[in-house]
Amino acid sequence: MSKRPVVLVVMDGIGINASEFGNAVKKAYKPTLDELWENYPHTEIKAHGLAVGLPSDGDMGNSEVGHNALGCGQIYSQGAKLVNENIDSKEIFKTETWAQLVKNCENGKMHFIGLLSDGNVHSHINHLKALIAQAKEDGVKEVRVHALLDGRDVPETSALTYVDDIEAFMAGLNDDNFHACIASGGGRMTITMDRYEANWGMVEKGWHTHVLGEGRTFTSAREAIETYRAETGVVDQDLPGFVITANEKPVGTIEDGDSVVLFNFRGDRAQEISLAFDGDESFDKFDRVRVPNVMYAGMLQYDADLNIPHNFLTYPPKIQYTLTEELCKHGIREYAISETQKYGHVTYFWNGNRSEKVDENLETYEEIKSDVVPFEQRPWMKAAEITDKLVEAIKSGNYDFLRTNYPNGDMVGHTGNFEATVIGVESVDLQLARVKKAVDEVNGILLVTADHGNADEMYEKKKKEDAPLKAKTSHTLNKVPFIVYGADVELKQDDNLGLSNVAATVADLLEIEPNEHWNESIIKK
Ligand code: 3PG
Ligand code: CO
16 A cells, blocks of 8 residues: 555536636636646546436536545446336335335325425436325325425526426326325525535424424415515525415425325435434424424435435435445545535545444544535635645644545535635635645645536526526536646546546555456556
């Protein structure tokens, strides 16, 4: 094994786009990244679609599949694809869990909570449709949808498209024996879908909205969305919660004897609400006021180590032979750090959606608390604080492989604010200079990459030349950089290289044998 430490920096959401249009990465002043790119071995690698286990090359990359691929060196069929297959084959409805969910709500309602869009990052509206249709076929009488509005993986103000779509679908099924409708909802960044315990208050608000039926009331989701938009001007992901009523009563509070399915397949933003429904009596993250006796299931199991949730409809990918497992076998000491918003990305996602360590003695993970603010107001986020700790760790000599994720390009990119995102990218670059210096001091090797694009395309493509600019909040289909600094190597230039080729490259640089299951290294031999 090499005595030279290897440091990997994931610049979240910083992809490569040749066009200047809406490109906050090109616009940013980033002397360090430019210098690294110009003077050191580099290549472009794929971070979307089939290269990261998504159903098609039309699917943009995301942090879950990106970090999974980086951390395991292989391409696994991911949640989006597994659920598609499970629904197409109807296997999902032959499971004991589905049968129990149906039976459990014989005298009650079946609730579907989840992100209502076709973003295919956390969920897909087609999966919801399949669940509702089958519920009817299996004799469920009442279905309620609790719709989290997206605008983050899909266009910024597209909520009504999906609301209209699902309502038309439900209207087509409704008859004397079956009734489905939207019962509550709200923007995904205000209720329910917090992650990594950044803000439990969001989940508490979601609980009040979906379960207790408390909050501002409207007679339809459309009325709620249009009213909030007119009053506040905020975009979909930030719309407040709403409760739908008929005759002044909520149409779908969650009660004893109901069944609840969270139809999101991705785990980070699904775990907290799952714990609120499915955790044990020790749950103390907020006062739930009333805890209905329901059967709860996830579309997937979001954490197999911690059994969150206990019931689920699709088995998650069983990610094996991770880089961490391999490094532990060789006694290599790992250090991982990020701020809350991406902490689980460099630990849980990185290690194949596992939150337990392989070897306590060899792995050190550090979290810097994220601010709870709109990130366009603080585009530098905690990049400097992450770097303080990372530089200390590099210099300590206690670690052989260190990794970090700087969230700025992605988290600020998701706000759709171009100027702020430029500053976000510049903040990453400033810190990259500090990391590079520390790497020099210990004679280490620095790898710079990204998990997917975002900041590289900040405006929706114009349909007509004179159309107004529209912010693009979602990820991109672009490739990402891969740079090696501090090692005299030649890199492959191959259109087929992707994030899953990084693990073997890290192994090469640490001078250990890559696991036989991994995709090839990017280094030419
Ligand atoms: C989110 O959850 O914030 C977005 O849907 C995806 O962003 P990420 O994949 O970069 O976390
Ligand atoms: Co993102």
